[in-house]
Amino acid sequence: MSQSADPLIVDSISETSAIASPFRTFGRGLAFFYRKKTLGAIGLTIILVVMILAVFAPLFSRYDPSFIFQSENPNYKTNPSIMDLAKDSNIGSPIIVTQLTNPDSEHWFGTSRAGHDIYARIIYGTRTSLMVGLIASVIAVGLGIIVGGATGYYLGWLDLLVQRLIDTLQALPSLVLLLLIGQTFEPSLRNVIMTMGVIGLPITSRLIRSAVLALRASTFVEAATALGASDSRIMFRHVLPNIGSVVIISFTIGIGAYILFEATLSFLGVGPSGVISWGRMVNEGRASIDIHPWLTVFSGAALSLTVVAFNLFGDAIRDVLDPRLRGS
Amino acid sequence: MLNYIIRRCTLNIGVIYLVGSLIFVLVRLLPGSFVIQRGGLDIGGLTPERLELAKAELGLDKPVLEQYLTYWADLLRLDFGFSFETRNSVASELISAFPYSMELGIGILIIGLSISLPVGVISAVKQDQWQDYLLRGFAIVALSFPVFWTAALVTIANLNFGSPLRLEVIAQPHLWEDPWAALQWYIIPATCGGVAGTASIMRVLRSELLEVLRQDYIRTARSKGLQERGVILRHALQNAFLPVLTLIGITIAGLITGQIVLESMFNIPGVGRELVEAVSLRDYSMVQGITLVVASVIVFTNLLVDISYGYLDPRVRFA
Numbered sequence: 061m062s063q064s065a066d067p068l069i070v071d072s073i074s075e076t077s078a079i080a081s082p083f084r085t086f087g088r089g090l091a092f093f094y095r096k097k098t099l100g101a102i103g104l105t106i107i108l109v110v111m112i113l114a115v116f117a118p119l120f121s122r123y124d125p126s127f128i129f130q131s132e133n134p135n136y137k138t139n140p141s142i143m144d145l146a147k148d149s150n151i152g153s154p155i156i157v158t159q160l161t162n163p164d165s166e167h168w169f170g171t172s173r174a175g176h177d178i179y180a181r182i183i184y185g186t187r188t189s190l191m192v193g194l195i196a197s198v199i200a201v202g203l204g205i206i207v208g209g210a211t212g213y214y215l216g217w218l219d220l221l222v223q224r225l226i227d228t229l230q231a232l233p234s235l236v237l238l239l240l241i242g243q244t245f246e247p248s249l250r251n252v253i254m255t256m257g258v259i260g261l262p263i264t265s266r267l268i269r270s271a272v273l274a275l276r277a278s279t280f281v282e283a284a285t286a287l288g289a290s291d292s293r294i295m296f297r298h299v300l301p302n303i304g305s306v307v308i309i310s311f312t313i314g315i316g317a318y319i320l321f322e323a324t325l326s327f328l329g330v331g332p333s334g335v336i337s338w339g340r341m342v343n344e345g346r347a348s349i350d351i352h353p354w355l356t357v358f359s360g361a362a363l364s365l366t367v368v369a370f371n372l373f374g375d376a377i378r379d380v381l382d383p384r385l386r387g388s
Numbered sequence: 389m390l391n392y393i394i395r396r397c398t399l400n401i402g403v404i405y406l407v408g409s410l411i412f413v414l415v416r417l418l419p420g421s422f423v424i425q426r427g428g429l430d431i432g433g434l435t436p437e438r439l440e441l442a443k444a445e446l447g448l449d450k451p452v453l454e455q456y457l458t459y460w461a462d463l464l465r466l467d468f469g470f471s472f473e474t475r476n477s478v479a480s481e482l483i484s485a486f487p488y489s490m491e492l493g494i495g496i497l498i499i500g501l502s503i504s505l506p507v508g509v510i511s512a513v514k515q516d517q518w519q520d521y522l523l524r525g526f527a528i529v530a531l532s533f534p535v536f537w538t539a540a541l542v543t544i545a546n547l548n549f550g551s552p553l554r555l556e557v558i559a560q561p562h563l564w565e566d567p568w569a570a571l572q573w574y575i576i577p578a579t580c581g582g583v584a585g586t587a588s589i590m591r592v593l594r595s596e597l598l599e600v601l602r603q604d605y606i607r608t609a610r611s612k613g614l615q616e617r618g619v620i621l622r623h624a625l626q627n628a629f630l631p632v633l634t635l636i637g638i639t640i641a642g643l644i645t646g647q648i649v650l651e652s653m654f655n656i657p658g659v660g661r662e663l664v665e666a667v668s669l670r671d672y673s674m675v676q677g678i679t680l681v682v683a684s685v686i687v688f689t690n691l692l693v694d695i696s697y698g699y700l701d702p703r704v705r706f707a
Contacts, residue, residue: 099525224399228406231683235648237414239667240675244417320534324649327536328664342537353544360537367532375528 100376106369114186121180128175129158160352170354185338192322197314199257204264212272230262249332271306305381316370338363407683415672422472422670468677478677489658493643499582508593531587539580577650596628637693641686
């Protein structure tokens with residue numbers, strides 16, 4: 061397309077066709093992204109794979125993640141003596157839980173102490189991690205837009221007061237806050253996600269506040285004010301559309317951090333209850349790490365790979381949308 | 389300048405007041421109480437009379453408002469109360485826990501800085517060359533790998549390949565008591581924490597340095613024939629270092645106030661582990677005391693960093 065006699069005409073043509081088909085520009089944008097941002101593209105590919113695994117978990121998991129595998133006891137003895145039982149407490153039962161097996165063709169990643177298939181649990185763990193990362197980041201950014209937008213636009217006493225509250229939130233170590241809130245309310249997935257979103261508020265609201273502050277001083281906002289536009293018009297028509305890149309950046313960068321955060325909580329035993337969590341699996345594996353390191357190794361690897369992918373993608377998105385923030 | 393410091397200090401005191409009040413409410417919202425967590429284990433179980441007696445002993449029988457006022461009245465005299473569990477004063481508990489956290493924190497800082505500073509400089513100087521990509525990849529990995537997993541991997545390696553490092557230490561020695569044993573004890577958690585912490589410092593240093601290296605005075609320094617080494621180390625680094633210093637300041641505040649995950653994993657009786665224990669025991673005054681001290685350290689370190697900014701960089705003006 062660049063080898064044309066009149067580049068202007070070609071450009072205008074391609075622009076009209078782009079309007080006609082948004083998928084084409086999206087596809088071209090994606091192709092550009094894959095060509096220019098190799099690392100980000102690798103991240104995006106991993107993210108897509110993880111998303112597919114999460115959505116179609118039953119298709120990939122091979123087994124039910126909560127099924128307890130059992131097998132015949134090779135050492136089974138009818139009427140064992142007390143001496144036998146002292147050596148092996150399971151000797152009297154004909155069927156035992158298939159626990160702590162090493163990876164083989166039947167159980168790709170082995171089985172856990174409880175007799176679960178580790179591979180199946182890791183596949184289902186994608187659901188928890190993705191849900192936590194995406195929803196917590198949406199909450200943090202959503203609250204950040206409201207709080208950061210309002211304080212950055214109106215300033216004055218509102219700004220002073222809210223900033224101090226945010227200072228308070230930030231001065232409390234986030235793990236402490238989650239520890240307390242997680243034990244106060246029922247540590248359900250919903251509550252943990254909401255708390256994490258609130259804990260992310262200081263960071264997102266500061267970013268958005270400073271973006272709004274910069275826009276507030278710009279000439280086009282001044283022009284709109286001079287024309288008599290109302291506050292809400294300026295905010296929704298002039299300011300909000302221009303903080304899009306900050307919003308997208310803090311959203312994508314947040315996802316990996318929240319996934320890691322949830323895993324840390326679950327590792328410490330205060331994460332969401334009733335869900336399959338990679339962080340908790342890493343901790344469970346530590347109990348028998350000397351004879352059976354597989355649970356810790358595989359669940360931690362899945363977690364790390366996912367977080368790396370989101371961070372690679374987030375970095376690339378930031379480079380594309382806001383070159384000034386490069387590398388920070 | 390003095391006005392600025394006074395204003396910031398006043399605001400900080402306000403923040404600390406909010407933190408103290410918030411934590412006072414939050415610990416009391418926790419289900420269960422210390423008396424129930426602990427008293428039920430005593431011989432004879434928990435009779436209503438004993439419950440009342442224990443509550444009275446801990447001052448929990450009074451109305452919440454009265455508890456709140458006593459709490460602040462005591463705090464104003466720098467009295468954090470006593471730990472429900474050990475019956476020692478919270479201050480003395482903190483004094484015994486802080487050195488452990490600080491030793492670990494200093495170890496993490498030394499290892500973290502000795503990796504992140506050279507890595508950040510090399511990555512900026514070799515921008516977009518293979519060294520840069522390699523080191524940035526390393527930073528992303530360091531940022532993403534959860535520290536509890538890397539620490540667990542090191543434990544596995546330690547178990548399977550046999551190493552002289554001791555993971556189970558019963559004596560819990562301080563560096564000044566038994567340096568060799570303490571080093572063996574701290575080296576793994578400090579390395580894991582240090583590597584995990586390199587990413588942010590390295591990335592900020594890199595981007596700052598890149599910005600500075602494009603400025604005119606760097607070109608002047610080069611054109612007057614200075615060695616590249618001198619240009620980078622003496623001229624560029626000095627100006628690129630300020631934001632890094634801010635970050636280091638914040639990192640230090642976080643480090644000396646305890647590493648919850650590493651301390652729990654490696655059985656280090658520091659502030660972080662004390663806090664987790666206090667929360668699970670519903671030891672109100674310990675949770676309040678630790679949180680307040682941690683929050684004060686963080687808030688005032690930030691102030692100190694901001695003030696030092698003005699001294700180090702004359703361009704910064706305080707409004």
